[in-house]
Amino acid sequence: MKKYIKYFLFYSLCFFLSVSFAQEGKSNHLVYPQILKKPTSEIHYGIKVLDEYSNLNKLEDSSVKNWFKAQDSLAEKYFATNDLMKEYLEKFKKYQNNAQSSLSMVRISENGNYFYLKYDDSLGYEKLFFRENLADKEKELFDPSQYNSGNPSITYLNPSFDGKKIAIGFNDNGSFSSTILIYDLETNQILREVITNINPDFGGIEWLPDNSGFIYLFFPEVDNSQPGYKKNSFSVIYKLGENPEDRKPIFQSHYDLHISEDFYPKVKIGSSLDNYIIGYIASSDDYYDSYIATISDVLQGKPDWKPFFKKEDAIFYDQGEVRGDKFIFRQGNLNGNLLGKVSIENPDFTNPAVLAEGSKENPIIKFEVTKDNIYFARSLYGANVSLYVLNSSNKIRQLQPPFDPGYATFFGESVKHNNVGVGMDGWTSDYTRYLINEDGSFSREALSPLLAYPEFENIITEQIMVTSHDGVEVPLSLVYKEGLEKKSANEVFMYVYGAYGESLSPFFSPMFLDWAAQGGILAFPHVRGGGEKGKEWHKQGMKNLKFNSWKDLIACTEALINLNFTEPGLISLYTSSAGGITAGMAVNERPDLFSSFIADVPRLNPFGLESSSTASSTSYLEYGTVKDSTEFSGLVKMDPYLNIRSKMAYPAVLVMPSYNDDRIPLWDSGKYIAKLQNSNQTNNPVLLDIDYQNGHETAGDYDESVRLYSKIFSFAKSNMKR
Known part of the structure; x- marks a missing residue:
């Protein structure tokens, strides 16, 4: 660091x-x-x-x-x-030296393709590797020194839903703006697109459901010596093959959508099956104002943004998923928080269908949606995590992971299938990734070997x-x-x-x-x-x-x-x-x-x-x-x-x-x-x-x-x- x-x-x-x-x-x-x-x-x-x-x-x-x-x-x-x-x-x-054998930045496409970075000890930096699926053999996909020999450090990855392309990010000298390249797995080459004026910490690549391109948050000014630095950002839609400099605004402040110059109008697309796109007016707060539009209108470059939930509805911005014509979300309240569901066409966030609840001491901290299930986690006083699954019959079952985690995060989920995994660690338990099976049991992902630390037993x-x-x-x-x-x-x-x-x-x-x-x-x-x-x-x-x-x-x-x-x-x-x-x-x-x-x-x-x-x-x-x-x-x-x-x-x-x-x-x-x-x-x-x-x-x-x-x-x- x-x-x-x-x-x-x-x-x-x-x-x-x-x-x-x-x-x-x-x-x-x-x-x-x-x-x-x-x-x-x-x-x-x-x-x-x-x-x-x-x-x-x-x-x-x-x-x-x-x-x-x-x-x-x-x-x-x-x-x-x-x-x-x-x-x-x-x-x-x-x-x-022990940790260098592990992988980093593991990303899984909706189709189950694995992308990850792996350290090359002889070269002293990480390369990008690929597996078509977990059981497949890995192959080297991209050596970052081919793009940047001076600083071959990949700082961002995001595969398309079909896994045929992957966005690769670089950041030189800690500058605010990153550079994003697109690697095409079918042609095994970097496409001519170079995306600049983007900061993945504020808003990365959101692939379009048809994988034809993506939406990203564009910053007009990335020079911190200029008065417009980081201000007046807006989301643009980009179709592969077009000129990256010809930016088409898709979500921005205009005559009937007033956004503060210091806020960030970004979007979220959760699955290739989504028919809607959610736009957020992002800030450092937990709760945002949001808008919604249809994917079809967005693809035509003419989104009709309609108000969705408001800041006072206390919806956690990064915890909302579209499932067909329903919207599933995490909502704060005086007693803790809850998982709720509303109709997208007629949303009532003051009286949602309650799926699960958390308390002040043991709040729900995150959830993910698969085809038939909702997986969520509670955290007692921020240090003791418990995991649950809510099935299509609205029955909640607590899961029994291999050890008691202090931290957990889900991965590999989509409303297109029922696959999901969870990464867990704790003060004394090394981070380990598991796949959650349909019966609720856990099996280790085994993508990389378990590291042994007998000195901490x-x-x-x-x-x-x-x-x-x-x-x-x-x-x-x-x-x-x-x-x-x-x-x-x-x-x-x-x-x-x-x-x-x-x-x-x-x-x-x-x-x-x-x-x-x-x-x-x-x-x-x-x-x-x-x-x-x-x-x-x-x-x-x-x-x-x-x-x-x-x-x-x-x-x-x-x-x-x-x-x-x-x-x-x-x-x-x-x-x-x-x-x-x-x-x-x-x-x-x-x-x-x-x-x-x-x-x-x-x-x-x-x-x-x-x-x-x-x-x-x-x-x-x-x-x-x-x-x-x-x-x-x-x-x-x-x-x-x-x-x-x-x-x-x-x-x-x-x-x-x-x-x-x-x-x-x-x-x-x-x-x-x-x-x-x-x-x-x-x-x-x-x-x-x-x-x-x-x-x-x-x-x-x-x-x-x-x-x-x-x-x-x-x-x-x-x-x-x-």
Whole structure:
């Protein structure tokens, strides 16, 4: 996940650095690159907000560029002299070599054709392979170096329904826009089509039911230096063989369909049998306004979009499927959520036919539709998944998978047939794919060999409930070695998120589990802002209620100390992306609790982004906007950068932003680090380690992932305060 600037950059920037590594216990004494403060202030509703390092917003300024490069070089030298970093690199490379035998990005066409990436150890990158069906022999389909020898990394795959063509995506240097090629299996060649100005994270290829082409979300401006960046996107229909530059809008803002310039009008087509297409007005929210049109009108380029469900109907946008003249969906409500069904011609979303229900504690998290059945999953407190099948007689039966999963996702489903599979893993169970048979039994897909990790066989998990500041119970998942003594000397590595209604679901990671295998504790607080207790749990950690997220985190940390699992100074806090607000504010309020704070591509200055005139994001739906007096107040209170306190003893801090991040600008992390380096009253390191190659969600190769987590865990371990 991390690529780093060339060594010559360090030498060219040495005059910006004055670094001494004087050992005193485990602490490194650092002298940080300096940059002058150029404070500016904004006044909203009579309240002044001071931005001490507003000059860091000017990323093209040479002095600002050099300051960022000097900060990054300082971080690189810190890790180059860290012996623990070297130990973790050697250890994690062994896990890497084990994992390289597995497949990635497995895609199954409606006809049962398998497409997947497979690592070639001799070349150091993944190639695209194909099987006509699961029992068939694999064959190499495409070597990405034929297209891009400099960066042969495939980042997106999507086969057509008939499996005769597949869309292949590339992303260079973490840029916002990807490039999509179309491979034709009948001619065994790449077609001349090259699709640009597309970002699969926002809206990928939606194949037309007749496989003649596809619909995708087009971004007119993908240059982040331009004012129209990411704005005014629209869906276009493309027929194979046509000129890709001749874009035909199919779903966009017009005289009777008003769409905000920051929203994304995209579509969904679920099956080759679908007679309808659903259009969504997408944002960062869970619920969207939607429209519906017939496929026949779309194919003629003249869709008649009619209103379908509204945002207030609380339909989860990514959980709706057409089945003939019916629409099956997942809907939120005050008690949890439900699976419902309505007639497409006369939909009544206020009174649907209820197929199944979930509760606040055990909500339905996903479902898929096959020809005769509906498969769905519930998740108890975000960490214990149960699976069910609903047959054509509306009878529900709980399935018994081979192990108790913490996470599950369905694959290979379609209303055209009854085939379906499920991939499952957990804190201590490796991700494994199974086929669900007609009788409800499970058989392993056996596409790749099972990996063995005997060193983790004695690792166990438990989930406890912690009472937060307002009496609400917060789930806290713990992972540790069997027989662990509850003593204050245990070292804890804690990961938190708590935003956008995303549950912190269990995941299997040898690099994380190694912490537990060495005698430490992994802790995962399921704080408000996530989805562990349904939509209401999310709302209780949004906007002006965001404080619940970091108050929950503090409560969980204190509980570990009170229960004698650990003590202050032995707890390393890790987060990523939007979790930066939750973790950053917890560190601001209770810096004494944590030995270190580590954040990957974090959001640390939400007020700065939401008040920026050039912002192109719908994140205000999650955090709030300066255009509303109440939400403005919440934004200021949740901002880790603005709320850094001077002359405080802060823990060791490692912030790792990405230069090409399309969602969180580099200055967000830069301002936080600059202020903290000048406010911290300890010798604990405060480092800014910049990824100059990738973006917010774009990842590098295996080696980069190993290097990233070697940095994270060595930093956590090095800064424990015994």
